Amino acid sequence: MNYWLVKSEPDAYSYQDLVDEGTGMWDGVRNYTARNHLRSMKKGDLVLFYHSRQGLEVVGICKVVKEAYPDPTAEKGDWSAVDFKAVKLLKKPVPLSAIKEEPSLQEMPLVRIGRLSVMPVTEAEFKKVLEMGQTKV
DNA sequence: GCCAACGTTGGC
DNA sequence: GCCAACGTTGGC
Numbered sequence: 001m002n003y004w005l006v007k008s009e010p011d012a013y014s015y016q017d018l019v020d021e022g023t024g025m026w027d028g029v030r031n032y033t034a035r036n037h038l039r040s041m042k043k044g045d046l047v048l049f050y051h052s053r054q055g056l057e058v059v060g061i062c063k064v065v066k067e068a069y070p071d072p073t074a075e076k077g078d079w080s081a082v083d084f085k086a087v088k089l090l091k092k093p094v095p096l097s098a099i100k101e102e103p104s105l106q107e108m109p110l111v112r113i114g115r116l117s118v119m120p121v122t123e124a125e126f127k128k129v130l131e132m133g134q135t136k137v
Numbered sequence: 138g139c140c141a142a143c144g145t146t147g148g149c
Numbered sequence: 150g151c152c153a154a155c156g157t158t159g160g161c
Contacts, residue, residue: 007159031144031158052159096160115143115158 003126004041005048005058005110006084007117015049015060019086023065027073027081034118038080039068046137047084048121048129050110057093058129061137062086090133104128 006026008014018024029035041047045064051057066083073081099105105128106112109119121129130136 009159033144056160113143114141114160117158 001123002040002042002045003047003121003123004037004045005050005108005119005121007050007052007110009053010051010055011053014051015062015086015089018049018060018062018084019089023083023085024062025072025081026084027071029071029079029081029118030074030077031115031117033116035080037118037120038082040120041067041082043067046087046126048126052117055093056097057095058090058099058133059093060086060089061130061135088135088137090130090135092132092134094129094132098132099129102128102132 026038029038041064043064043066047062047064048058049060049062051059062084064082065085068080068082071079071081096110099108100111105125108121108125109116
């Protein structure tokens, strides 16, 4: 079991949109590092859902229900998409400012590499974020 | 809206 | 193959 974090601008696609859809396609990634992370995802992996630009907080948990397949929105190039299903809304969203203040979360790419939109998270980091969000899977 | 950080592109 | 210029992302 691996753990991940994905970012989305809620204006474009929010956690609530995923809840409404049931199963959502995670497409449109056009960054090689992020794409490679998508391809490493396995069915059942748990994913933190983060709202960028607006919100700036981890809002929910979802899981991988379909592993990487060719991104249908890519007109050219070698890109991938995966499918997610919403698992649980965090009881308390975890803001970026709180993550930055938590010593054990300083190594997260979310803090270190601002621009990356799909990133791995360690089990310890994942659990810590859930704890801060007062939520259990 | 600004700007820093990072990735990509293209000239040499 | 290096590196400057440019574009994009995303926090502030």
